[in-house]
Amino acid sequence: MKPILVLQRRRMGDLILSFPLFLWLRRTFPDNPIQVAAEEHFFQPLMSLSPQVGYVPWSEAGTLLQQDYRLVLNLSAGGQAEELAGRARAEEKLGPILLNGARRVLGRWQLYRQSLIQNNRYNRFHWADLNALDLVPLAELRGTAFAEPRRLPTGEVRVGLFLGASEPSKRPGAAFWAELARALLDRGLRPALLGGPAERGLGAEVKWIAAAPLLDLCGKLDLKELAAAGQTFQLLVTPDTGPMHLAAWTGLRVLNLSMGNVNPWETGPYQPGHLVLRPTASCALGCWSCTRGDTRCRGAFSARRTASLVQSMLTGPDERLERLTPPGLALSRTDRDASGLYRLARLDRRAPGAHRLLSRFWQAYHGHRFGLWDEARPRAAWVELAAAQPRLAEAFRSRLPGLGRGLRLGLSRGALDDAFWTGAPLMLRPLTGFLLPLLQNSDFSSPAWAESLEWLEALLAATR
Incomplete structure (x- = not known):
């Protein structure tokens, strides 16, 4: 049978986040x-942890043009990947491709992902x-059970602190x-400093400031060794970075300090x-890039309160952690919703505000438009929003005629x-940000205009 080709040239974390896809494709x-x-330096140390697929070094990607494929899925950004996806011989293609000199994004969910660039404030799809x-039926996602993180026996408790991230603004100082x-030392725990070669200097600085006998493993472990060392830790405290996804995939429990x-x-x-x-400041609720210049969301994190949270995570149920959440932050547990999609379940009892309600509505609306569920779900999300935030609902609806005028113009x-x-x-950009690339992707053809009006009509129907 013809093979399926996935192009994934992005960071190591993106490759690990593709592991569930590889499982679902196999099924x-x-x-x-x-x-x-x-990239070989990403997949080589991960091959023993990856689902069973055949890896091809990106340096040899040109050889892929010599065979026919059932499907080519491009999950990478950039001209080289898009050109390769466009030239490959395949029955079906998805993702960004170069076709006859023009860039196209094939697949509605892939187009939706493209629409999130600088526009992800209300996105709730992982x-x-x-x-x-x-590609994969929602029932397949719903039927996949991932094991809960392991709980090691009590005794000597080792906590990993992964120091680095792709950008300084995404990690603590x-x-x-x-x-x-x-x-953590004061609480009888044993922290270990972790990081790649780029974190050697940061690890030395942390150890010098702490003036304590810390185990500094920065730059001393490759990814395979890091995964093995993680089997001896009870917890990993980490910013959003590739090793965080490696830890989660291998069963090491994570406390993600989501900043930047x-x-x-x-x-x-x-x-x-x-x-x-994660911070609750308005500017931190789903930002593609920091517009404030000072990444003030990092200031909400307290090291002492984080240590208390770590200790409680190791000794009791998550539900009692609400009172330990520092001011200006929200604590959530990763989970699945009834449809099988990723969700963050808040561990506090605060009533959802405007951002949470709008995010729920837009997720329900897009899921309905893409066929995941029927119109009852966005309608129910709108009823919840209108009941809790009537002024917001009124403002939302009052702006829809302007959206219609913009489309007609x-x-x-x-x-x-x-x-x-x-x-x-x-509040309307989840739709306008999708309709623009939808129209551009079809060179503003008549069917694309008709479909855009259908999207607006569906929004009007959902918000009646």
Whole structure:
């Protein structure tokens, strides 16, 4: 049978978040071998932990053009991957491709993912789920059970502190890590500093500030060794980074300090049973890039309170952690909803505010439009929003005629520009930000205009 080709050239964390997809593809297409083109320095140390697929080094990706495929799925960004996806011979293609010199995004869920660039404030679909939804039935996701993180016997308790992230704004500074390490030592726990070669200097700085006998393993373990060492830890405290996903995949429980321009609904620990601590400041509720310049969301994290949270995670049920959540932060547990999709279950009793209610509605609306469920779900989400936030509901509906006028104006001109979504109110951008690439993807064809009006009509129906 013709193989399936997945192009995944992004970071190590993105490759690990593709592991569930590889499992689902094997079940959905049992007779089709799966090939994955990725950077060798990412996949080589992960091969023993990966689902069984055939890896091809990206440096040899050109050889992939010599065979025919059942499917090519491009999960990478950039011209080289898009050109390769466009040139490959396949019965079906998904993701961004270069076709006859023009960029196209094939697959509605892949197009939705593209629409999240600079526009993910209300997104509630996880990257691992988005990888699969164009291909894998929702029932397959719902029927997949991931094991809860392991609980090691009590005794000598070792807590890993992974110091680094892809950007400094996405991780705590050295002073925070040093204070957290000292606080854990004061509680009888044994912290270990973890990181890759890039964190050697940070690890040395943390150890110097802490002035304590800390085990510093920064730059001393490769990914395979890091996964093995993680089997001896009770917990990993980490920002949103590739080793966080490695820990979650291998069963090491994670406390994710979600800070900077990350959205844990998209890239939080995917398996159930992990905890995510994130700021509640408005600017931190799903940001693609920091517009404040000072990444003030990092200031909400307290090392001493985090240490108390760690100790309680190791000794009792999650439900009693609510009172330990520092002010300005929210604590959530990773889980699955009734449909089988990723969700973050808040561990506090605060009534959902405008952001949470709008996010639920937009998830329900897009899921309905893409065929995951019927119209009852977005309608129920809207009823909940309107009951709790009547002024917000009124403001939302009052802006829909303006959206219709914008579409009619664009139709008369034959095109829309970025002002269609950047000029829309934030609450409507999940739709305007999708309709613009939908129209661009079809060169503003008549069927695309008709479909855009259908999206607006469905929104009007859901919010009656």
